[in-house]
Amino acid sequence: MNSNPVYLALDLPRLDAAEALARKVAGHIGGIKLGLEFFCAHGHHGVHELHKLGLPIFLDLKLHDIPNTVAGAMQAIHVLEPSIVTIHAAGGRAMMEDAKAAAGENCKVVAVTVLTSLDGGDLNAIGVDAEPHEQALRLAELAHSAGLDGIVCSGHEVGAVHQQWKDGYFVVPGLRPDDGRSGDQKRIMTPRAARDAGASVLVIGRPISRAEDPLAAAIAIEATL
Numbered sequence: 001m002n003s004n005p006v007y008l009a010l011d012l013p014r015l016d017a018a019e020a021l022a023r024k025v026a027g028h029i030g031g032i033k034l035g036l037e038f039f040c041a042h043g044h045h046g047v048h049e050l051h052k053l054g055l056p057i058f059l060d061l062k063l064h065d066i067p068n069t070v071a072g073a074m075q076a077i078h079v080l081e082p083s084i085v086t087i088h089a090a091g092g093r094a095m096m097e098d099a100k101a102a103a104g105e106n107c108k109v110v111a112v113t114v115l116t117s118l119d120g121g122d123l124n125a126i127g128v129d130a131e132p133h134e135q136a137l138r139l140a141e142l143a144h145s146a147g148l149d150g151i152v153c154s155g156h157e158v159g160a161v162h163q164q165w166k167d168g169y170f171v172v173p174g175l176r177p178d179d180g181r182s183g184d185q186k187r188i189m190t191p192r193a194a195r196d197a198g199a200s201v202l203v204i205g206r207p208i209s210r211a212e213d214p215l216a217a218a219i220a221i222e223a224t225l
């Protein structure tokens with residue numbers, strides 16, 4: 001990977017539009033993140049197409065199931081050679097251990113702790129009696145002890161997690177430039193602040209993909225880092 005920590009989230013329904021956007025900003029990002037929207041629409045074929053750009057591919061599949069099923073899914077994506085894959089920490093220790101054991105070579109497995117679209121009230125509503133910060137730290141510790149490479153968390157937690165897990169790999173979404181609209185994200189931060197707090201990867205989608213001029217937006221973000 002080049003030294004740019006930005007992975008562009010290609011949450012677009014059309015393959016040709018996703019390819020065109022990635023090609024346009026390719027010189028100003030470090031990798032491409034393909035998530036559920038892209039993978040459900042375009043599957044392995046879509047990933048192979050995006051590989052042609054020569055950038056690392058982050059497969060954000062957020063796997064969360066029984067250990068045997070998640071391990072099988074991890075094996076099924078070896079052929080796609082992802083540099084990073086996401087699973088959910090809430091799947092528990094055995095699921096995380098088996099996912100890591102089944103991952104391909106050179107593939108970092110990171111666990112989503114608390115989605116950046118959730119706040120304390122949302123956690124309460126699903127029976128979690130903790131603030132996002134506390135819950136993210138708890139799940140980060142579990143992911144660490146299960147042998148994962150790192151976690152996904154918001155910029156607000158990454159500094160504290162970094163203190164406990166010095167060589168962890170930290171993926172941070174929920175990023176918005178100073179004037180950016182938060183949309184469905186509740187725990188947001190600027191890309192620069194998240195990087196300063198210890199993020200290894202900055203996941204950025206709509207601030208680039210929905211910008212009037214995506215190339216200018218990618219360049220402007222790069223300039224802040």
Ligand SMILES: O=C(O)c1cc(=O)[nH]c(=O)n1[C@@H]1O[C@H](COP(=O)(O)O)[C@@H](O)[C@H]1O
Pocket residue numbers: 009011035060086112114115116117152153173174175185203204205206207
């Ligand atoms: O795993 C992720 O990448 C992820 C975790 C999380 O807690 N929050 C989150 O927004 N994401 C992903 O990061 C991207 C954020 O997109 P934007 O809000 O458009 O920048 C989306 O592709 C989400 O699926």
